[in-house]
Amino acid sequence: MPTTTAARGVPGTTVLTADEREVLYALGCGLGDAEIADALALPAHVVAERISRVLGKLGLSDRAAAVVHAFDCGLVVPGQGPRRPTRTPGSTAVRRTGTASGPWLRVSLLGPLRTSLAGRPVDLGPLRQQAVLAALALSAGRPVSRRRLLDDVWGREMPDGNVVPVYVYRLRKSLRLGERPDPVIRRDRYGYALPRGVAEVDVLCMEDLVTRSGEAERAGDLSEAVRLCARALELFRGEPLAGLPGPLAESERLRLTGRRVALAQRKAGWQLTLGRHAEVIAELSALTREEPLNEPVAATLMHALRRGDRRAEALAVFDRTARRLADDLGVAPGDVLVRARRAVLRGDGTGTGRVRAGAA
Structure with a gap:
């Protein structure tokens, strides 16, 4: 149940986080605890905690008052929000009806490509066809021309014929929910697009969480910044776009892998400032095993251990890191690692390894 852009700025809900606004929307739609937990894929106790926070922040006495507030502030519009969850056969997922946002579609790229429609997995066909959908999902709603799709998905291995329109046609059929006539993938004179609001894309969700974590840091709430950054990192399920072919998938694999490492460092910096050294040690010890040649990660781990x-x-x-650098790359440790070693030997408080807010 995604939070709409309009909902983010609704008067009377600005004190709520995006997660809390989702719960208020669900309450306004008449859903009970179990239905909200089902719709948002959350444990029941988490739903109860969020409802309690919503009531507390808004100064509301009970659920009935929350329902009235959801309507009063325009978060739920009479006749446009589901009063009861709308379910498809064999599915427990809830989707909003009466909106222009399209079917309840999720596209996960922070690992092997996964797509679900109304809670059910979707078979997207051949790998190149999957890569076309990934390219559209990564475009963040902007149209992608046919030529650009050919370059991004096939590179120098240009196919014969009208393969892009054929693949888009097949994807539209696979991603259509019930008898809805409107296609998920739209086309205009600029190309094909997966418009914003049509699908929930984990890469975009991750970036939204990162933005919010930066806002929390600037507001002086490092605990909230850590929590939001942790949620962003939890969206990673392995190697991004694993197994997908094409130049775009390859470049995005590298970029998103680097993004994950940078976020882990950023979170570790905040945790060190909060004195949560044990958490940093556990998390970065695992990350250094995955990234044995990453000197900044090793340096931050050294500061936490110190x-x-x-x-x-x-x-x-x-x-250990110096040996790997010498054996694999034939280079000596860089300044960041050398400074960390000096700080350990001196036993002083310099070189904390904190990551600047803009580093990620």
Whole structure:
């Protein structure tokens, strides 16, 4: 149940987080706790906690008052929000009816490509056809020309015939919900597009969470910044776009993998400032096993170990990383790793390894 752009700025809901606005919307639509948990794929206790926060922040006495508030502030419009969950056969997912946002579609790219329609997995056909949908999902609602799709998905291996229109036609059929006539993939004179609001794309959700975490940092709420950053990292399910062919998929794999590492460092910097050294050590120890040549990650782990009075382990991280750099790349450790080692040996408070807000 995605939060609409309009809902974000609704008067009377600005004190709520996006997650809390989702719950208020669901209450306004007449859904009970179990139905909200089902719709948002959340445990029942989390739903109860969010409802409690909504009531507290808005100064409302009970659920009935929340329903009235949802209508009064325009978050739910009479006749346009479902009064009961609308379900498709064999599905427990809820989708909004009477809106122009299209079918309830999710596209997950932060791992192997996964697509679900009204809660059910969708078979997207051949790999190149899947890559076409991925390219449209990554365009964030902007039209992509036929020529650009050919370059992004096929590169130098240009196909014969009208393969792009054929693949788009097949995707439209696969992604159509029930008897709805409007296609998920739209076309205009600029090309094909998966318009914003039609699908929930995990890459865009991740970037929204990152933006909100930066806002929380600037507001001085590092705990909230850590929480939001953690949610962004949880969206990663392995190698992004794993197995998809084409130049775009390859470049996005590299970019999003780097994005994940940068976010982990950013979160670690905030955690160190909050004194949560044990969390940083556990999380970055796992990340250094995945990224053994990443010097900034190793340096941040060393600072966390030093702050936790585990100097020997911190120096072991330096030695291990230096050996891998020499064996795999034939280079010596860089300044960031050398400075971390000096800080460990001195045992001082310099070189905290904190990541700047804009680094991610």
